[in-house]
Amino acid sequence: MAALGLRGLALPAGLTGSALAQTPDRIVVAGGVITEVLYALGLQDRIVGVDSTSQFPAEALKDKANIGYVRALSAEGVLSLKPSLVMLIEGAGPPDAISLLNESGVKLVRITDGLTPDGVATKIAAIGAAVGAAGPAGRLAARARAGFDELASLRSTVAKKRRVLFLLSLQNGRALVGGRNSTADAIISLAGGLNVADAIEGYKPMTDEAIAAAAPEMVLMMRNSSAHNITPDELFAMPSFAQTPAAAGKRLLHMDGLYLLGFGPRTPMAARDLMAAIYPEAGIPPLKTAAAP
Structure with a gap:
């Protein structure tokens, strides 16, 4: 443009x-x-x-x-x-x-x-x-920076990154996923996860074979308030996802789309919530420095 x-x-x-x-x-x-x-x-x-x-x-x-x-x-x-x-x-x-x-x-x-x-x-x-409104915006930006700094400290405690696949949609059984240089890739990284679709640029289809080979330990999707959200049982009944480590615990997470991928004042909290879901055993605490706007 x-x-x-x-x-x-x-x-x-x-x-x-x-x-x-x-x-x-x-x-x-x-x-x-x-x-x-x-x-x-x-x-x-x-x-x-x-x-x-x-x-x-x-x-x-x-x-x-x-x-x-x-x-x-x-x-x-x-x-x-x-x-x-x-x-x-x-x-x-x-x-x-x-x-x-x-x-x-x-x-x-x-x-x-x-x-x-x-x-x-x-x-x-x-x-x-x-x-x-430069002054108030500067204070809001500083609060977001403080949240990101605290998030970085939490991320440093992750010993081994877990493998995450962001699934944007399923169209006629074809998976559209978030690859490198996408908002999904950025939030997974901020949350201390490893994006298993990083061989793909942006949002593109991923074959069943590639999904199975990528071996995600968690599948992440946006919550859809206006249509049916696929359930863990439905997703992991599909052959491509049934073969993944995520299928063992039916690890499918839905999060609000703007919260997850908006990259605004709430992003430190969204990344923290995603981190807590990726690493439930770690007891990730809430952020102290980034209250919700």
């Missing part, structure tokens, strides 16, 4: 976009993590529209206009809300819709979707800078 905004404009790290309003009063958001941060900063009254990935807090999609899926936006739908600022997570689209928004003259900010502790802190700071 072409870079958005004015050429040569100096922006905070993590930001690309057109000239920024200091106190925008009608914000449209495409990206659940942006919505989460704005609510954590107490700026929810400025939001007039959110995308369908804005699942936290739950009132966001109840109280605000829904502009659709983050990668399938309608420029007309966004502009109908008369925004003073549109905030886009990296990957928002389609490109034609973003181009139309850019041409409309509405102020746009695109937020880089960092998947590391530094990337999360930079993301939070960038969101705050875009809405004139």
Whole structure:
């Protein structure tokens, strides 16, 4: 996607976009993590529209206009809300819709979707800078950094990494999994696990033979609130998964998608919860330094 905004404009790290309003009063958001941060900063009254990935807090999609899926936006739908600022997570689209928004003259900010502790802190700071809340955002970012530091200390106690497979979906029996350089890979690493699909780039299908050979000790999936969640009995009855070490204890874990893969203020806690599930015998304590926003 072409870079958005004015050429040569100096922006905070993590930001690309057109000239920024200091106190925008009608914000449209495409990206659940942006919505989460704005609510954590107490700026929810400025939001007039959110995308369908804005699942936290739950009132966001109840109280605000829904502009659709983050990668399938309608420029007309966004502009109908008369925004003073549109905030886009990296990957928002389609490109034609973003181009139309850019041409409309509405102020746009695109937020880089960092998947590391530094990337999360930079993301939070960038969101705050875009809405004139740099101070509170800096404090929220510092709290996230402290959580990641505590998480690193917990991770250092793991003697032998366990093998984890992130299963995005099963389509006609074919497994779509999270490989290297994916959000799934990043959260598994933060939790002290070993991603067994690291031979795959991004989210791609994995053959039955490859799954059996990868020998995951746990299978991780997103919890789906609107459709059937596959049960451990169903998953491990499939030949490809029946042969894995995870099948012995039917180790299938469902976690909320935005919590697990959003890479926002709650990510240290999500990684800690995943670590506790991967290593139940370790008695992983709750984080002391990262209270929920």
